[in-house]
Amino acid sequence: xxxxxxxKYLVEVERYRIVATNVEVPLGRGLKGRRLSGEIDxxxxxRETLVFVEVKTRASDRFFTPPRNxxxxxxxxxxxxxxxxxxxxxxxxxxxxxxxxxxxxxEGAVRLELLRGYFDDRVFRALSSEF
Numbered sequence: 001x002x003x004x005x006x007x008k009y010l011v012e013v014e015r016y017r018i019v020a021t022n023v024e025v026p027l028g029r030g031l032k033g034r035r036l037s038g039e040i041d042x043x044x045x046x047r048e049t050l051v052f053v054e055v056k057t058r059a060s061d062r063f064f065t066p067p068r069n070x071x072x073x074x075x076x077x078x079x080x081x082x083x084x085x086x087x088x089x090x091x092x093x094x095x096x097x098x099x100x101x102x103x104x105x106x107e108g109a110v111r112l113e114l115l116r117g118y119f120d121d122r123v124f125r126a127l128s129s130e131f
Contacts (some may be wrong), residue, residue, distance in 0.1 A: 002103035003059025016044040038081025050096040057103040079121035
């Protein structure tokens with residue numbers, strides 16, 4: 001439900017052009033030879049910018065807001081999947097960013113919030129170049 005509402009909001013209100021939803025991207029193999037993949041909830045264009053959108057849905061934001069669940073570990077997974085997607089689709093030179101849509105569906109109403117540029121993947125590139 002959250003992803004459906006987020007997609008509708010992005011298209012109708014924010015005028016994003018949806019490219020794909022629930023995209024699973026192969027990332028290679030783990031230490032034990034198991035296949036690894038990453039998932040991106042929504043891939044869209046906001047004008048000329050390619051946007052990778054993580055949707056977080058909760059019944060309540062009483063204790064934690066949904067974006068708090070997009071921690072550094074989750075950000076790294078999204079960035080890795082997005083980097084691979086950009087390579088596969090040959091769009092590595094296009095501008096891109098990472099957005100989060102917070103969906104709180106409780107008490108008979110749905111509340112959405114778009115957090116543009118919620119995180120930046122430069123920190124992960126910097127860390128990987130140190131090793």
